[in-house]
Amino acid sequence: MNFFHYIGQYLLMVKGMFSRPENSKMYWKEFMRQCSDIGIGSLGIVTIISVFIGAVSTIQTAYQLVSPLIPRSTIAQIVRDTVILEFAPTLVCIVLAGVVGSKIASELGNMRVSEQIDALEIMGINSKAYLIRPKIVAALVVIPLLVVIAMVLGIRGGRYAGGMANIISDYAYDKGLLQNFVPYNVIFALIKSYVFAFIIASISAYFGYFVKGGALEIGKASTKAVVISCILILFGDYVLSALLL
Amino acid sequence: MIEVRNIKKAFGGKTVIEDVSAVMKTGQCNLIIGASGSGKTVLMKCIVGLFEPDSGEILYNGKSFTAMKHEERTEVRKEIGMLFQGGALFDSLTVEQNVMFPLNMFTKWNQKQKSDRVNEVLARVNLVDTNKKFPAELSGGMKKRVGIARAIVMNPKYLFCDEPNSGLDPQTSLVIDKLIREITTEYNITTVVNTHDMNSVMEIGDYILYLYQGKKEWEGNNKEIIFTKNKLLNDFIFASDFLHDAKEMRMLEERGKVPPGLDLEGQNPQ
Numbered sequence: 057m058n059f060f061h062y063i064g065q066y067l068l069m070v071k072g073m074f075s076r077p078e079n080s081k082m083y084w085k086e087f088m089r090q091c092s093d094i095g096i097g098s099l100g101i102v103t104i105i106s107v108f109i110g111a112v113s114t115i116q117t118a119y120q121l122v123s124p125l126i127p128r129s130t131i132a133q134i135v136r137d138t139v140i141l142e143f144a145p146t147l148v149c150i151v152l153a154g155v156v157g158s159k160i161a162s163e164l165g166n167m168r169v170s171e172q173i174d175a176l177e178i179m180g181i182n183s184k185a186y187l188i189r190p191k192i193v194a195a196l197v198v199i200p201l202l203v204v205i206a207m208v209l210g211i212r213g214g215r216y217a218g219g220m221a222n223i224i225s226d227y228a229y230d231k232g233l234l235q236n237f238v239p240y241n242v243i244f245a246l247i248k249s250y251v252f253a254f255i256i257a258s259i260s261a262y263f264g265y266f267v268k269g270g271a272l273e274i275g276k277a278s279t280k281a282v283v284i285s286c287i288l289i290l291f292g293d294y295v296l297s298a299l300l301l
Numbered sequence: 302m303i304e305v306r307n308i309k310k311a312f313g314g315k316t317v318i319e320d321v322s323a324v325m326k327t328g329q330c331n332l333i334i335g336a337s338g339s340g341k342t343v344l345m346k347c348i349v350g351l352f353e354p355d356s357g358e359i360l361y362n363g364k365s366f367t368a369m370k371h372e373e374r375t376e377v378r379k380e381i382g383m384l385f386q387g388g389a390l391f392d393s394l395t396v397e398q399n400v401m402f403p404l405n406m407f408t409k410w411n412q413k414q415k416s417d418r419v420n421e422v423l424a425r426v427n428l429v430d431t432n433k434k435f436p437a438e439l440s441g442g443m444k445k446r447v448g449i450a451r452a453i454v455m456n457p458k459y460l461f462c463d464e465p466n467s468g469l470d471p472q473t474s475l476v477i478d479k480l481i482r483e484i485t486t487e488y489n490i491t492t493v494v495n496t497h498d499m500n501s502v503m504e505i506g507d508y509i510l511y512l513y514q515g516k517k518e519w520e521g522n523n524k525e526i527i528f529t530k531n532k533l534l535n536d537f538i539f540a541s542d543f544l545h546d547a548k549e550m551r552m553l554e555e556r557g558k559v560p561p562g563l564d565l566e567g568q569n570p571q
Contacts, residue, residue, distance in 0.1 A: 078406050078407065079405065079406045079407070081405075082405055082406055166392075170387055170389060170392075171385040171386070171387060171389040172389050172390075172391055172392075174346075174351055174383075174385065174389065175383065175385060175389040175391075177350075177351060177378070178349055178351070178378060178381055178382075178383045178461075179378065179379070179402075179403050179406065179407075180375045180376070180378035180379040180381075180407070181406060
């Protein structure tokens with residue numbers, strides 16, 4: 057029964073976000089603040105992860121391709137498709153669930169515990185619309201951009217690693233990148249990133265918004281938000297792959 | 302004026318507020334007192350609509366708040382200012398931005414008009430040179446005063462204060478009490494204060510509602526409360542021997558002033 061209670065509460069929260077803004081300018085400002093927090097705040101970690109993932113993919117693919125019959129440019133093809141299809145959208149979003157999700161949950165949880173959300177309600181402001189909607193919309197705008205950046209950096213990281221380890225020349229790598237390229241893979245990755253962005257922002261907001269208690273509960277809510285988001289991302293990854301590939 | 306009619310509220314089968322009624326008049330400080338866990342905050346949250354009462358009715362100037370639609374309630378809420386126990390200031394905003402927040406949200410004033418209004422209310426609560434400070438840099442008393450400034454910046458008709466003196470020293474508590482009293486009279490608003498601070502009760506209690514285990518146990522004002530014969534209320538107010546002795550002295554003093562034939566203890570409705 058609890059499961060249905062949580063689902064119902066979550067759906068009501070999402071429904072409650074859709075109301076006319078009391079002041080569009082204030083909502084816009086909050087949206088921009090969230091874009092900056094999510095985007096700029098996560099850019100560093102996304103860059104580091106993407107470059108290293110690409111690099112490791114190149115080295116490990118080369119390690120497994122032992123046959124001299126397979127051209128070296130195949131490494132680049134495999135790295136490209138792995139990064140675009142899986143690493144950039146899924147892995148980056150799992151990391152973002154930790155970075156962004158815990159931030160959203162703890163921010164809202166702290167606002168709930170310190171009665172700031174009540175203060176907004178008393179002023180006549182729809183707190184769900186003002187606090188949660190800009191976070192979700194910002195996540196939907198910024199996370200796919202981060203995923204695109206992760207794709208580019210992952211592929212570049214693979215190129216650098218291939219060159220430095222003398223696995224594959226830059227020329228062969230670039231050639232491999234262009235071979236058998238399927239543009240739909242990028243669209244598929246973007247669809248995944250939109251779904252994951254919604255999961256990260258809305259699940260974290262749910263756990264933060266409805267927190268009860270004090271500092272300990274805020275910590276627990278953040279952890280729950282990250283864990284549930286990660287599970288849903290992996291589940292969503294499987295479902296989307298089964299449906300769209 | 303706010304009327305509370307037969308409010309009941311339970312959480313998970315446990316009744317927290319049981320059949321409480323009260324009339325809170327405009328221009329006076331209406332106090333809800335009671336021990337911790339007696340239901341003061343729940344009652345206040347029911348009155349402002351943060352909790353939905355299970356039964357009963359709340360009327361703002363004769364209009365049923367409980368029967369209103371969401372949009373109508375939003376309009377009433379714009380006339381409500383509330384000071385929360387911990388201040389509930391937005392951590393990421395400065396004092397000026399905190400106080401300006403309702404103006405930014407609900408008015409089309411230009412920056413100068415908003416700044417002037419913010420400075421006016423900050424001066425009214427005796428806060429100067431704090432505009433650029435963040436809540437984390439303020440003392441408890443200052444936070445409460447910023448909370449009051451934010452609550453009154455939109456010229457509300459109703460002011461709610463949830464334990465305005467909690468965590469404050471006696472002197473600062475008096476300053477806050479005095480401020481609440483002055484603002485109530487000056488703006489002619491209906492003020493509702495949740496407290497268990499006896500100084501506040503004596504200082505600003507124009508109307509006092511005493512809750513005991515979620516029920517209305519007593520109502521009266523700060524003059525009547527001294528002479529109450531209600532045992533539960535007496536035990537609550539005069540919990541220490543010192544206060545008990547002070548009450549005895551005050552009663553003796555008052556007896557000397559009372560015309561013959563009037564029984565002071567008989568004044569209390571209960």
